[in-house]
Amino acid sequence: MKSLAKSLAIASCAVLLCLTGTVSFADDSYRAQMKGLDEQVQEIKSDVLGIAAELNRLEEKLLYPSNTQVAVFVAIEKGNSLRLDAVQIHIDGQLAAHYIYSHKELDALRKGGVQRVYTGNVPTGSHQLEIAIMGKLESGKDVSETGSFTIAKGIAPKLVGITVKGSGSAQTVLEIGDW
Amino acid sequence: MLACISRRTLSKGLLSFGLATFIVAAPVVVEPVSGGELKDLYFGEALYYAHQGEFFSALERLDAELGQYHDLDEPSRDTLYRHVNEAEFSAGDFELNYRMHHRAGRAIKAVLESNVDEAVRNEAAFRLARIHFQKDQYEDALHALDRMHGRVPEQIKGDVEFLRANVYLGSARPTDAANVLKKMPATDGLKGFSAFNLGIALLQDNHQADALNQLDKAGQLKLRASDEAGSAIKDKANLVLGDLLFDSKDFSRAQLSFDRVRLDGPFSNRALLRSGWAAVSAEKFDRALVPWDILIQREPTDSAVQEAMLAVPYAYSKLNVHGRAALMYGRALESFSKELEKVDASVESIRSGKFLKALVREELKQNKEWVIRLRTLPDAPETFYLMSLMASHDFQTALQNYVDLDDLRQRLVVWQRNFDAFDDLIKLRRRNYEPLLPGIDAKFRELDSQIRLRQEQRKHVEERLHAMLTGPRPDYLATADERIIAERLGQLEKHLDNNEDARAEALRLRLERLKGVLIWSLNTQYHERLSQAYKHLSDLNSDIAVLTQQYDAFVRARQAATHSYVGYDAPLSRLRRRVGDALQNVGVVMARQGRLIEMVAVNELSLRRDRLESYQSQARYAVADSYDRATRDQAEGERR
Numbered sequence: 001m002k003s004l005a006k007s008l009a010i011a012s013c014a015v016l017l018c019l020t021g022t023v024s025f026a027d028d029s030y031r032a033q034m035k036g037l038d039e040q041v042q043e044i045k046s047d048v049l050g051i052a053a054e055l056n057r058l059e060e061k062l063l064y065p066s067n068t069q070v071a072v073f074v075a076i077e078k079g080n081s082l083r084l085d086a087v088q089i090h091i092d093g094q095l096a097a098h099y100i101y102s103h104k105e106l107d108a109l110r111k112g113g114v115q116r117v118y119t120g121n122v123p124t125g126s127h128q129l130e131i132a133i134m135g136k137l138e139s140g141k142d143v144s145e146t147g148s149f150t151i152a153k154g155i156a157p158k159l160v161g162i163t164v165k166g167s168g169s170a171q172t173v174l175e176i177g178d179w
Numbered sequence: 180m181l182a183c184i185s186r187r188t189l190s191k192g193l194l195s196f197g198l199a200t201f202i203v204a205a206p207v208v209v210e211p212v213s214g215g216e217l218k219d220l221y222f223g224e225a226l227y228y229a230h231q232g233e234f235f236s237a238l239e240r241l242d243a244e245l246g247q248y249h250d251l252d253e254p255s256r257d258t259l260y261r262h263v264n265e266a267e268f269s270a271g272d273f274e275l276n277y278r279m280h281h282r283a284g285r286a287i288k289a290v291l292e293s294n295v296d297e298a299v300r301n302e303a304a305f306r307l308a309r310i311h312f313q314k315d316q317y318e319d320a321l322h323a324l325d326r327m328h329g330r331v332p333e334q335i336k337g338d339v340e341f342l343r344a345n346v347y348l349g350s351a352r353p354t355d356a357a358n359v360l361k362k363m364p365a366t367d368g369l370k371g372f373s374a375f376n377l378g379i380a381l382l383q384d385n386h387q388a389d390a391l392n393q394l395d396k397a398g399q400l401k402l403r404a405s406d407e408a409g410s411a412i413k414d415k416a417n418l419v420l421g422d423l424l425f426d427s428k429d430f431s432r433a434q435l436s437f438d439r440v441r442l443d444g445p446f447s448n449r450a451l452l453r454s455g456w457a458a459v460s461a462e463k464f465d466r467a468l469v470p471w472d473i474l475i476q477r478e479p480t481d482s483a484v485q486e487a488m489l490a491v492p493y494a495y496s497k498l499n500v501h502g503r504a505a506l507m508y509g510r511a512l513e514s515f516s517k518e519l520e521k522v523d524a525s526v527e528s529i530r531s532g533k534f535l536k537a538l539v540r541e542e543l544k545q546n547k548e549w550v551i552r553l554r555t556l557p558d559a560p561e562t563f564y565l566m567s568l569m570a571s572h573d574f575q576t577a578l579q580n581y582v583d584l585d586d587l588r589q590r591l592v593v594w595q596r597n598f599d600a601f602d603d604l605i606k607l608r609r610r611n612y613e614p615l616l617p618g619i620d621a622k623f624r625e626l627d628s629q630i631r632l633r634q635e636q637r638k639h640v641e642e643r644l645h646a647m648l649t650g651p652r653p654d655y656l657a658t659a660d661e662r663i664i665a666e667r668l669g670q671l672e673k674h675l676d677n678n679e680d681a682r683a684e685a686l687r688l689r690l691e692r693l694k695g696v697l698i699w700s701l702n703t704q705y706h707e708r709l710s711q712a713y714k715h716l717s718d719l720n721s722d723i724a725v726l727t728q729q730y731d732a733f734v735r736a737r738q739a740a741t742h743s744y745v746g747y748d749a750p751l752s753r754l755r756r757r758v759g760d761a762l763q764n765v766g767v768v769m770a771r772q773g774r775l776i777e778m779v780a781v782n783e784l785s786l787r788r789d790r791l792e793s794y795q796s797q798a799r800y801a802v803a804d805s806y807d808r809a810t811r812d813q814a815e816g817e818r819r
Contacts, residue, residue: 034573037580037768037772038278038576041580041583041772042280044587045279046281047761047764048591049239053239054750056243062601062605062747065739065742073223104232107230108226108227112223114224116220155735159220
């Protein structure tokens with residue numbers, strides 16, 4: 001049973017589709033009802049996405065106005081095999097974010113995704129940003145890296161990108177970018 | 180009788196392989212793109228969610244980013260500028276992955292109609308065609324493919340032709356499909372799929388012999404061991420070929436074909452079953468027992484396994500081993516009773532809502548193979564009986580829609596709760612700022628008038644100095660002392676104006692000399708003084724800049740204070756209403772979707788129950804018959 005379940009699991013969606021040939025499944029009326037409901041579901045999704053867009057704008061205005069907004073993003077350099085376990089961010093000595101990554105999230109970062117790890121408010125002027133990362137190198141060795149940076153907050157939202165660099169076996173480097 | 184029923188079952192299986200169901204699309208893995216160095220963090224954030232399969236969040240972010248980009252006067256200065264084509268493509272892909280087929284393609288059409296590079300436009304046309312194909316809109320898909328002209332990106336060339344062939348197959352043009360597939364290069368990922376589809380195209384085109392040859396080739400392709408999808412389609416080719424050969428009564432070749440199907444692939448149970456029936460049809464009952472003996476050791480809920488449980492004793496009875504046949508019929512009876520109990524329990528479980536509850540459990544959302552994992556959860560119905568049903572596209576869409584609706588419902592509930600928090604926040608801010616602001620505003624007005632006065636003065640000085648560059652005015656650069664002296668000299672001069680006295684004349688001369696000294700100083704030091712004045716003005720400008728900055732910062736802070744609690748009532752009440760309406764809609768559609776899923780699932784289980792009951796009655800008859808024969812054989816043996 002396990003092997004069948006496993007083989008079904010790894011078979012692609014296309015192959016699963018092929019199985020339908022022998023399925024004595026729903027008659028046409030069921031299928032028509034499912035199609036009808038699918039259309040309604042699509043409409044609802046569209047509507048909820050519209051609500052989300054409006055709500056996000058409102059939330060941003062209410063909670064993170066541009067003159068105080070600061071957002072910190074985390075990315076991993078392409079090809080880096082470091083297993084990033086956690087990121088800790090301090091702004092002006094105060095803990096802003098402490099994030100522990102799941103396997104799925106790490107995979108998304110490795111594929112080129114960028115995570116917004118923190119959004120908050122700071123007054124205009126200079127601020128001290130401290131980033132600490134914890135993870136494991138390909139060799140299995142634990143790695144812990146800290147970087148300290150000064151950021152200048154102006155009247156526009158401040159977007160800070162942190163890229164974890166290094167081959168995974170060599171020294172890991174934290175690089176900060178301004179957007 | 181058993182053979183007759185079993186063959187009928189097999190023929191039914193064969194018939195259900197309607198030609199339309201034969202077309203297979205290569206696994207379309209719509210991977211979000213992010214070519215080159217990422218320049219836009221928000222696009223990167225959308226990719227982050229897409230790579231995790233969270234397409235709502237991905238779309239939410241990408242829609243916002245694209246909307247903002249298109250509203251810009253100078254989009255070329257935006258960070259998304261370098262990724263905009265990828266972003267538009269990704270929006271279409273995300274919508275497709277989120278099963279929003281109506282909306283998918285909208286962004287891609289925008290790329291297609293914009294002024295972009297030929298290769299980009301061709302890729303857009305391909306993506307659009309793929310969306311139409313997935314929506315079964317074959318004419319539109321062909322139309323999109325026909326829009327491709329000139330340079331086609333190398334990495335999609337094979338996919339374009341494969342898609343074209345599939346569209347032809349979908350629109351009942353097997354000759355055209357076969358022509359395209361024959362010319363297709365043996366691209367690694369598509370090799371198995373194109374070989375199989377060519378066989379199907381030839382079959383649809385009534386070239387039976389060529390089709391069999393092609394399926395034979397497709398079933399023996401050399402593929403990479405890691406190409407799981409390719410291996411599965413190779414199995415499929417062997418299964419279909421075996422069925423066709425079985426139908427044409429070429430049982431030995433059919434068995435060979437079935438035997439090529441991998442033992443651990445998704446088609447292995449059916450292949451083992453059919454391999455046995457092919458041997459039985461060739462009257463080689465002992466050979467039929469080889470695949471069937473393997474099969475009966477497998478998952479007893481599988482229909483092929485259940486059929487094999489009857490087929491094995493049938494083969495033994497044909498080999499005149501009636502005692503063993505009777506024993507195995509007995510075991511089959513026992514197994515069918517247990518399975519019937521499982522099916523009944525599953526129906527009961529579904530009717531009591533446990534299936535729907537299991538569908539939306541959080542642990543399933545973490546796993547891509549959630550359909551498989553469903554049965555491992557406590558309190559979930561036995562879903563193995565629903566495996567085939569769950570593998571069907573329509574039912575999977577229905578299940579996924581139910582899960583999506585639950586996700587939307589949860590989001591809406593959270594948003595609805597947030598409104599109260601927003602209200603509290605606004606109330607607190609109002610309570611904090613409203614008593615403070617009048618005093619601050621009054622003080623500010625006072626300072627504001629002083630600042631404006633000083634700014635006017637500075638402006639005046641600047642204008643004067645500027646004018647002095649073309650019309651020198653040394654007197655403007657006199658020091659305060661010099662001004663007092665000049666004024667005093669003027670007063671004294673006036674005083675002596677009507678005095679004709681000789682002493683007065685001497686005083687007038689002294690006055691003239693003193694005025695001369697003053698004018699001399701002013702004129703000879705003019706350039707130095709002008710430079711000095713400019714330097715002072717520049718120093719003043721720096722001070723004024725700091726002042727302006729502080730002024731602007733104050734104005735912004737003051738505005739922010741008002742904006743933090745004013746102007747939210749209307750949008751919040753509109754959003755509250757929209758969320759409420761959406762929540763109601765979600766509830767209604769979710770209930771309908773759930774009911775339909777339960778109905779279809781129960782229906783499927785009822786069919787399986789009927790089949791099990793039929794097997795049970797066949798087994799009951801056969802067990803009695805086998806015991807009779809075994810007893811007769813034993814009596815005959817004793818008599819001899």
